[in-house]
Amino acid sequence: MGKLKRIPVITKKVAVAVMIAGFLLCSAIAFVGYQSFNKQFRKQYDSNIRSIAAAACECLNPDMFDDYLTLGSKDGEWDGINKILQDFVDKFELNLLYVSHVEGSDFTEITYFYNPVMKGGKWTEFPFLYSEHYEEPNYNKSAKRVFENGETIVRHTLKTRSGSHITAMTPVRNSSGQIVAVLGAQKSIQEYVDAGRKYMHRIIIVEILFAAIFFALFxxxxxxxxxxxxxxxxxxxxxxxxxxxxxxxxxxxxxxxxxxxxxxxxxxxxxxxxxxxxEEIKSMTAEKERISTELSVAAKIQSDMLPKDYPAFPDRKDFDLFATMTPAKEVGGDLYDYILLDPDHLMITVGDVSGKGVPAALFMGKCKVLIALYSLLGLQPKEILERANVQLCKGNESGLFVTVWLGIYTFSTGELKFANAGHPFPVLYQNNEYSFLKTKPNFVLGSMEYIPYEEHSITLNKNDRIFIYTDGVTEATDSDNQLFGDERLLEAMKKTEHLTAPETLTKVREAIDEFVGTAEQFDDITMLTFELK
Known part of the structure; x- marks a missing residue:
């Protein structure tokens, strides 16, 4: 034979006490004990049925009840909730459970949302949105107290045709706190009533002499x-x-x-x-707040590194220039810059560091400083990228790299010399057409020292413009995981022909936001537009 299951010690104590009490109980004291037991039973059952009703309320979605009443139909969520409520009925051996809306000045007009009943019992489940006129004073008064006062009512019904039962009626509130329905949970207590009657019949024969002994010992x-x-x-x-x-x-x-x-x-x-x-939570919260503060400071420092004034060069009326950078996290890895090297030369650049967050932001700052430094030395685009690449490779143990598009425009000749280190192709507006300025890209910066970079040039005339961006623009993703892409970018640019530089970037960003919708931004978005007047 298998090992017998160990009986808990406290159970043994209770069993011994009950056996002694049963032997010593007399008829006179039994009546008092029965009344006390009955009171405790009611209290316990009241607590249990209240708990069951409260737990069932947590499974509901009351915000849908008005839609049910308005549309007259149920949705897929209704079936799931109804199954949960049926489980409540089955597991807690309830007679029935109902969720209904009660109307009328005397609370007699009832519409049922849910009404699962005991399987194989004597109750019939009402269909969805079944309505009836129900006049029963105790019920109507209880419903009134539920809806008007927000009370949870427990009703004891004894000796009816359906037996004795206990019912909890509790208010159902929507997310605004408004009472929109009443939930009722009914459980049979017939077994208890029958057992109590038999108990009284049998215990009456016990001698009164042992009442005091039982009471004292117990x-x-x-x-x-x-x-x-x-x-x-x-x-x-x-x-x-x-x-x-x-x-x-x-x-x-x-x-x-x-x-x-x-x-x-x-x-x-x-x-x-x-x-x-x-104490640990307090410590973790303080650390989290400290990190959040430091990230905010880092974001401010990074933002201050990038030029934001418009117009960028108020004394120059022959061109329009503006740029923006929106990080995906508190700090980002994108960069842009523009420097008027002298009255005849303008340097513009946009870059995108691999990765995000603080490491990318630090690498971005280093790259921006190097490009600005070598530009001010009067170097050509290819030379700027070559020297910056050497410096970025040194000590780059984290393996970060950066894509860069850099151009230097000469106003007197209209020539734009540029070099591309693995960066997306800019959009060029020339001869009333938008197209990508495609050239063979060079390798990214920061991955391999002492590699040569090719340089290209084009001529920009009056009304020509160039739009430079990072891959956060074309790789912006909607909720269906679709990319914004090159074609949508060109379509967005076609709507900016007569706009200023800030208006152009705003228009493109609106197109991106409209496409993305509620999807989260996962990459930094940087845009720069340079327009000749």
Whole structure:
């Protein structure tokens, strides 16, 4: 034979006490005991049925009830909730459970949203949105108290045709706190009523002589071994909750070698663990706030590194220039810059560092400084990229790299010399047409030292313009994982022909946002437009 399951010690104590009590109980004291038992039963059943009703309410979506009443049809969510409510009926052995809207001055007009019933029972489930005129004073008064006062009502119904039962009626509130329905949970207590009647019939024969003995022994036993320890646990937990989570060692006074003793020591340990966890949470919260503050400062520093004034060069009326950078995180890895090297030469550049966050932002700052430095030395685009590449490769143990498009425009000749280090092709507006300025791209910066870079040139005339961007523009993704792409970019640019530089970037960003919708931005978005007037 298999090993018998161990009976808990506390169960043995209760069983012994009940057996002694049953033997000693007399008819006179039995009646008093029965009344006390009945009162406790009602209290326990009230608590249980309230808990069941409250738990069932948590499964509902009351915000849909108005739609159900308006449209007169249910959705897919209704079936799932109805199944959950049916599980409540089955697992808790309820007669039925209903969720209904009650109207009328006397609360007699009822419309049912849900009405699962006990399988194989005597109750019939009402269909979805079934309506009826129901006049029953106790029910109507209870419904009124639920809807008008927001009370949870427990009704005891005894000796009806359907038997004795207990019903909890609780208000159902939507997300705005408005009571939109009542949930009722009904459970049979017929078994208890029958058992009580038999109990009274049998116990009457017990001699009155043993009433006092039973009361004394039973009260002492439970008072000393059960009630007193539980009362101490209750007081200590209440003290812990009321006085700022300060534990005490009074629970260690409970010396029971049973489940109550285990519970007391577990609660004592839990109090200390909670205090410890609270301290850890405070520490983690402070650290999180510190990091958040530092990231905000880093974002401000990065933003201050990029030119933002418009017009960029107020004294120059022969061109229009503007750029923006929107990071995907607090700080980003994109860069842009423009420097009027002298009255006849303008340097413009846009770059995109691999990765995101603080490492990319630091690498971006280094790259921007190097490009600005070599540009001011009067070097050509290819030479600027070659020297910057050498410096970026040094000490780059993290393996970061950056794509860069850099151009230097000569106003006197209209020539734009440029070099491309693995960057997306810019959009060129020339001869009333938009197209990509495609050239053979060079290798990215920061990955391999001492590699040569090719340089190209085009001529820009009056009204020509060039739009430079990072891949965060064309790779912007909507909720269906579709890319914004090159074609949508060209279509967006065609709507900017007569706009200023800031208006052009705003128009393109609006097109991106409209395409992306509610999808999250996962990459930095940087745009620069240079327009000759």
């Amino acid at each position: 009260t002492f036993y439970f008072s000393h071994f059960l009630i007193k320890p539980l009362a101490l646990i209750t007081r200590e937990t209440d003290h812990f909750a009321s006085f700022g989570g300060q534990p005490s060692d009074r629970l260690l006074e409970i010396k029971n070698h049973d489940e109550i003793g285990i519970l007391a020591h577990s609660v004592h340990q839990m109090e200390y663990d909670i205090c410890k966890n609270m």
